[in-house]
Amino acid sequence: MENKVNVIDYGFLKHDGLDFEYQVSGNPDGEALVMLNGNGGDYRCFEGDLYVPLSKYFRIIRFSTRGTGKTPLGDKKLTFELFCDDLKALLDYLGVKKTNVCGFSDGGNLGMCFAVAYPEYVLRLAVFGSNLNTRGTKTLDQLGIIKDHRIYAIKAAITKDPEWIRRREIEGMMVGQPKLNYKKLSAIKVPFLNVFGEFDMIKRRHSRRITKAVEGAEEIMVLNGGHSTAFKKTDFLILPVVKKFFGVDN
Secondary structure, eight states: OGGGSOEEEEEEEEETTEEEEEEEEEOTTSOEEEEEOOTTOOTTTTTTTTHHHHTTTOEEEEEOOTTSTTSOOOSSOOOHHHHHHHHHHHHHHHTOSSEEEEEETHHHHHHHHHHHHOGGGEEEEEEESOOSSGGGBOHHHHHHHHHHHHHHHHHHHHHOOHHHHHHHHHHHTTSSOOOOOHHHHTTOOSOEEEEEETTOSBOHHHHHHHHHHSTTOEEEEETTOOTTGGGSSIIIIIHHHHHHHTTOOO
């Protein structure tokens, strides 16, 4: 799918002692749209789904967060607050003052954190399968995350292997993070779209409270959908909703 999209810029941003992989693609005259990957995914997260059709309308900005793609892990504890500063640095580097934002899972969590921390940068925000804190994740799913994190931590401690260290740190972002609440989320005053699956790993009542927390927010619950709803039923269900939300439903 990559060769169907016009690549405007690809490179590395030097920030906080690291080289951050990024790509700008799509319509050079369109509004900016940041697309944020889920936990462990790199900048190519949305390829083949929303990315290609939206590239017709938007100048799409994507980057590999710490420890993904060609971006080094670094030695700092991974937090959404740190990722917010990384995203701000990239937008400043690219000269982007205002942007639309969409993100899947942890990418949506980052989008919400960014809209709270740096509201002046955000035009519209769409999130898919996202949560404010670990209490929003179903118990069995959260226990599975904790189990995997402990396994990675043990292997990292024994082997000192950089790959196990990377996995430990990235998985660790879902243990105790993010640290938002409904009151903080209510500070978001831009158009907001919340998409989640009927059988998402995020509790349904949590997803619906996210929508209610943001004044004027829209939501769509995909029947029979799971956590990866953003990558399924795209053409006939998700894409039309997203295009209408972002004002490009022609």
